[in-house]
Amino acid sequence: MSITIENILLIGSLLLFLSVIAGKSSYKFGVPTLLLFLGIGMLAGADGIGGIYFDNPQIAQFIGIVSLNFILFSGGLDTNWDTVKPIVKEGLVLSTLGVLLTAVTLGTFVWFLTDFTIYESMLLGSIVSSTDAAAVFSILRSKSLALKKNIRPTLELESGSNDPMAYVLTIAFLTLVVNQDKSFISIIPMFFQQMIVGTIAGLGFGKLSKLIINRIQLNFEGLYPVLVISLMFITFSATDFMGGNGFLAIYICAVYLGNQDLIHKKTILKMFDGLAWLMQIVLFLTLGLLVFPSQIIPYMGIGLLISLFLILIARPVAVFLSLMFFKMKLRRRFYISWVGLRGAVPIVFATYPLLAGIDKANMIFNIVFFISVTSVLIQGTTLSIVAKWLRVAMPEEKKRITEIDKLNLNLPKSLLQEFAVLPGYFAVNKRIVDLDFPSSAFIAMIKRNGEFIRPGGSTEIEAEDVLMVLADNQEDFVKVADCLSNPIHTITS
Numbered sequence: 001m002s003i004t005i006e007n008i009l010l011i012g013s014l015l016l017f018l019s020v021i022a023g024k025s026s027y028k029f030g031v032p033t034l035l036l037f038l039g040i041g042m043l044a045g046a047d048g049i050g051g052i053y054f055d056n057p058q059i060a061q062f063i064g065i066v067s068l069n070f071i072l073f074s075g076g077l078d079t080n081w082d083t084v085k086p087i088v089k090e091g092l093v094l095s096t097l098g099v100l101l102t103a104v105t106l107g108t109f110v111w112f113l114t115d116f117t118i119y120e121s122m123l124l125g126s127i128v129s130s131t132d133a134a135a136v137f138s139i140l141r142s143k144s145l146a147l148k149k150n151i152r153p154t155l156e157l158e159s160g161s162n163d164p165m166a167y168v169l170t171i172a173f174l175t176l177v178v179n180q181d182k183s184f185i186s187i188i189p190m191f192f193q194q195m196i197v198g199t200i201a202g203l204g205f206g207k208l209s210k211l212i213i214n215r216i217q218l219n220f221e222g223l224y225p226v227l228v229i230s231l232m233f234i235t236f237s238a239t240d241f242m243g244g245n246g247f248l249a250i251y252i253c254a255v256y257l258g259n260q261d262l263i264h265k266k267t268i269l270k271m272f273d274g275l276a277w278l279m280q281i282v283l284f285l286t287l288g289l290l291v292f293p294s295q296i297i298p299y300m301g302i303g304l305l306i307s308l309f310l311i312l313i314a315r316p317v318a319v320f321l322s323l324m325f326f327k328m329k330l331r332r333r334f335y336i337s338w339v340g341l342r343g344a345v346p347i348v349f350a351t352y353p354l355l356a357g358i359d360k361a362n363m364i365f366n367i368v369f370f371i372s373v374t375s376v377l378i379q380g381t382t383l384s385i386v387a388k389w390l391r392v393a394m395p396e397e398k399k400r401i402t403e404i405d406k407l408n409l410n411l412p413k414s415l416l417q418e419f420a421v422l423p424g425y426f427a428v429n430k431r432i433v434d435l436d437f438p439s440s441a442f443i444a445m446i447k448r449n450g451e452f453i454r455p456g457g458s459t460e461i462e463a464e465d466v467l468m469v470l471a472d473n474q475e476d477f478v479k480v481a482d483c484l485s486n487p488i489h490t491i492t493s
Contacts, residue, residue, distance in 0.1 A: 019281045019285060037281050037284035042288040044285075052289060054289040057355055061351040064283055064287070066279070067282060067344075068279075071133055071279055071283075076160060078258060079254075081259040083150075084156075086150055088157065090328070096165050099130050101318035102128075102318040104125065105317055106124070107121040120360055124364050124367065127364070128371050130165065132372075136159035155336060161248070164198060164251075177356075193243050195244075195245060196244070198244035205238070212227070214431075221456075222267070228257075236249065264456060265457065287344055307375060310371065316334070319333060335387060335390050340375070341376060343376055417471070417477050419466070419469055422463065423464070430461055431458055
């Protein structure tokens, strides 16, 4: 078959179709969806039945970075700050100190086990030191798993925010491997610069993005997700240009935006949820094509030893040391230790040594690939079993509902009440998005001059409007009344 644009599109669409179909029934067999995506890519590759030859780490790295932007941004948008706030300290400690301890512990083991230099060993440990956001978000947010207390938000916060730390460590130790004359002390300023600039830029771009989204007036609702995509990439690239960590910046920016009132927020959230799934599939398919299974076979023995050490020793040691000053039951610490899923992110990071051209780059890549596969296969397939065994699982009907769940389920409110907007009210001539409207209630319809209007975030409230508000309880209606009439605190409806 000759290679044409049409053929590339045909092959790509077929692989995408197969991935979606495979993912539909994957959990019936206890196999994580993302592992199937990876498997389909490998089958389509040069060593598989597809025979597609793909050996370009640079393109794979580019696809990986773009995909991670969407995955992290989508995860951030769906992060409820009220849920995360009680465990933000634990999550941040795991995503920083936990990653560092994992890298050092595993790197030391690799140094004793192999002929790697200390810096090469630490480089390998750094590459696989973070939990994978795509894998964790995908599995924990499936309908098959519900966890007690604050375990799930802790794991989601950790996986969404620990890639920047792993990235900085990977670049730092890669620099030391390439430049033998540099000392470890020389990379410390780079670490603080990456994290501090990334944090400040994330908050700054988050506030700026909210202002742009709510103030710009686009004629089509479908353009708002496109606007947010552009702001996402600007945040990442501008932060990187300033010497900060772009991955950290886009996650912080997304968390901020996800907890603000935005115009067409429902459309934006749904679009990013779909794009995140698309990028996960594309990323895993690409990495599956990049790897040559025949080259992994020689490293399976050492790869299995390193993987088991990471799962059973390095990750638990890092978790227990990181959480030693926090009050948490032992079985919950054990479960957090077990949910140390490695996936696409370490494989993407493993392309950096390949592009740098270091001596053991190919060996590192193949070992990292094997570690990721075994991690998802061993840990990903047993999350529900281990959760029940440790008694941290809760009944399915009590599962926390995310913002995306609410949008997809279109949950009804139990109460409906009408509010008449009088001329002296605070809400007159103000947009809905500019009101401090309670998140647990929403305006279903506006009756204006005998006609019904379907409201959006940019809809301005006019005097004599009658708002039909849906809510869960009477307390919500009190808040709505206060919001509309402020500074007048009472309203007759």
